[in-house]
Amino acid sequence: MADTPIGGPPTTVLISTGGTIAAQTTDDGAVPALGAAQLLSTTPRSDAVIRSVDLMSVDSSAMTVADQFAVVRAIADALTDPTVAGVVVTHGTDTMEETSFLADLYAVDDRPVVFTGAQRPADAPDSDGPANLAAALATIADPASRGRGVLVVAGGRVLSARGLFKVSTTDPAAFDCVSPDLPRRVLAEPIPVGRTARVDTFALYPGVSPGLIAAAVAQNAAGLVLAATGSGNTHPDITAEVALAVQHGVTVVVTSRVPYGEVSTTYGGGGGAVDLHRAGAIVSPWLRAPQARMALIALLTAGCDCAEIAGFFAQPGTRTD
């Protein structure tokens, strides 16, 4: 661990969580093995003073919601030190869109927070991890990174966490955004510790069984996020289940399984977004299912009611770009 000398240059905190960037290839497949200090040892030299925090070592596809909030708390802990210039989080790319967005929801500090990862394991001859980590550290040092919320650096791109999704299982430019300038919503609530609200998510498709929704309600889901077809539409049978779920006090958010474009109350016919909205569902115009779920978990855990949650998804928020 390298720490900041008193009166010395600002420190960057590097939080490692696992993922392919930290993975080594074994007979049983690639698994996270390296901590922050080992990641730094293969990263092109930077003059930054770096404090390492080995928070966890997991494949991000195996992360729990508790793990994700632990990452958010570790970022907040790092920023309690006024000598810290910013925080880099190394994380698997599979669920980086979720954890980075969750961190963005609580990012009240102007200092930059940058997530990065890799598509190729650390022991691959062409691993993209070292270059991504170097770029993430450089992004912390860039004054233009301040006040932009959480950023994600991969494959030569610097993107906002808001609206982010993984677009390739292999390309180093692993991510894109649904829209480059989504308004920023920051939650005033404290970062939760302990139990969080259960929110389930389903992709909808022709022939989908309405029983999926009933099963989630029966298992006490507090919220449901539906990745509907097109601009937020589905079969009329789903609308009836949504109405029942809402009557049971479950908050239902409708988004789309389509990557780009706005989700809107355009279509009727019994299963359109107009009908789902009338059944009590909240339409998420831009956040897709993985990020809408993170927001809903945070809002329900904070005790927000349906009107407040609808306001979160509807209001423009604070533009920072």
Ligand SMILES: N[C@@H](CC(=O)O)C(=O)O
């Ligand atoms: N399965 C890996 C993939 C990656 O990091 O690219 C993970 O998300 O941890």
